[in-house]
Amino acid sequence: MNDFILIAVTDPVVGPEATHAAAATGLDVITCDDPRDIARHVPRARAVITDRTTASHVAACGRARDIFFVAADPGPIDFEAALRAHAAQAFLLPAESRDLLAALSTAGELLAPASVSGRCVAVVGATGGAGTSTFAAGLARTLEATVLIDGDPRAGGLDLVLGAEETPGVRWPELHLGPGQLDAADLLAALPVTADGIRLVSGTRSGVNDPFELSDETLTAVLESLQSHRVVLDGGAGPAAFFGAGWYDHVDHIVIVVPAEVRAAAAAAQITARCAAHGIPVSVVLRHRGWSSLATSDVEKIIHADIVAELPHLRRLARDMELGGLPLELPRPLRQACERVIEDLGWVEEPWDERGVA
Template sequence: MNMFSQVLLTARDPELIEAVEALALALGVHTRLVQDSDELAASWSQAPLRLVAPDMASRAAWLGHQPATVLVGRDAAALAAASAELGYSVVQLPDASSRLADVLSAAMTASDAQAWTIAVVGASGGLGASTCAVGLGAAAAQRGKQTSVVELAPRGAGLDLLVGAEATEGVRWSDLLDTRGEFGDVHDSLVQVDGMGLLALSREQPGLPGPAARKSVLGALGRAMDVIVIDAGSDATVEADELLFVVGADVRSVASARVLAAESGRIPTALVVRSGPGRGLSPQVVADSLGARLGGHLRQDPALPRLADLGQPPHSAPARKFRRDVARLWEGVAHG
């Protein structure tokens, strides 16, 4: 078997290695244990999925940030320290074995997918996570990336409303609920806004798609796109290469983010700090208090409410401050 089709596991803890390999074997997923530094460097960028134990974090730190990389271990404190150093999400065993199974399965079924997936999660309500997701998608599209923005927010009201495209023709999730297995190219059928495809939830048939439809559609988009941005609402369990928490620059929002991370068992790969009236903490202080990397800072932009009233996308020309901030956010996430 080609070594680049195998999941890369780098660890030294024998019990952890045994647990991961046993789970992978049960799923029919091939793993490759790498402990040598030169061998790790040679195979790092080509693996469909990288599983890094905290005892190998220092070696992985020199190899460059790669999507589809997860920290896996048994000690919460060691995982948190490694995540703070590397910026990857974590899976703590044995409690999160089912999530590791999902990660392994998704990596291999989508091994031919090229898309980089970014999930945007609001640590609390009213922070504009959906606006941030659309802005990131627009920033990616403006840089020539084939981009789709996908709404998977519980109780989502429809991203098409946010960008003023509720009357625009195109496929919504309600048209794809019965999708199963391999699925053809869906991107061109989506609502198209400023060079990006938009897959919104339906107001006529509310509710999230089931696991089979979600897997099939995201797999199809993954094979066709460069970037997929997921508006995850408050759901921090969504699988993605990058997990961004949108956090307000205030004490209550920071506390909410800490609770969200604890309840979901997920550590964000980066934070997006939202400032404005009543949110005056330094973005770096917010990031430091949560032990996460600062991906970007979104300031208050008075043009956003006016654009919403006019049915215009939040990244329209009048929102100059938001456009600048989301451009910096894209650079911080893509090259951070």
């Protein structure tokens, strides 16, 4: 993460006040109001300060954390614009300049414990090619301040899915766990982090015969260390991989991605039955990949579970991911499916109070 604060403010009174507060942090400050410059700087900034006129441009960048909204004292604050920009807090300047400085001083720090006291959701596919990793990455991107864990390090690496293969940080083979409890802060500090704040525990790639194998003990040690954080686990695909997993006791919820096809639905029925036996709640996403032989009601009858979201075939997404990874701004159908799942999980953010603080 780069050490600068972006000031995207056009108000002639508020702009200098915001710049003064940002400069007091000791970080570099970049100011701009051109939408093209905003799009270029937002993903790399330590924090972003925006106002009513630039909020829509900041929102279009897909960033989900360390955004602060400002307005001229005495107000009012345009809370609709602040929410649209995904702002964490809103301030009236110059009256609340000290509060803005305090917020900026903690921006970009390691993930704070989640407001839901830490949750772990596993995403599994009923069969291969269901789009499990894509949905897991999309879910992490829709949530804020999330750790995304690659449960199948032989699958090529989740860092490729997010276009973060060049991002520095340790991957599974380099993660050496000593005796005793793993410290979450040390782990988070060592991991790759994307522009929108997702920390990755990812597999890697090798052209040689790599002896590394991810053990249940290693995976569960990581899950236990992150129990006060939001975690999305890519649990792989198919009943065989699912039944062999040792992480049942460490997840709060399982999302099953099911293609609308006969064999996939039959496989999903085995997974939902196992989840029911272990008392693990599930959310089912119905995936349409080209041609679907089953209707939603047919799949629900087969798997004995309700469909909470449907995901259509997204023709451009495969090409986009090959060229640069999952876009920061998710395709609307994928984002909507992720939002429905988050609502089903009960991980909806706390409403803003009258000051605009979540």
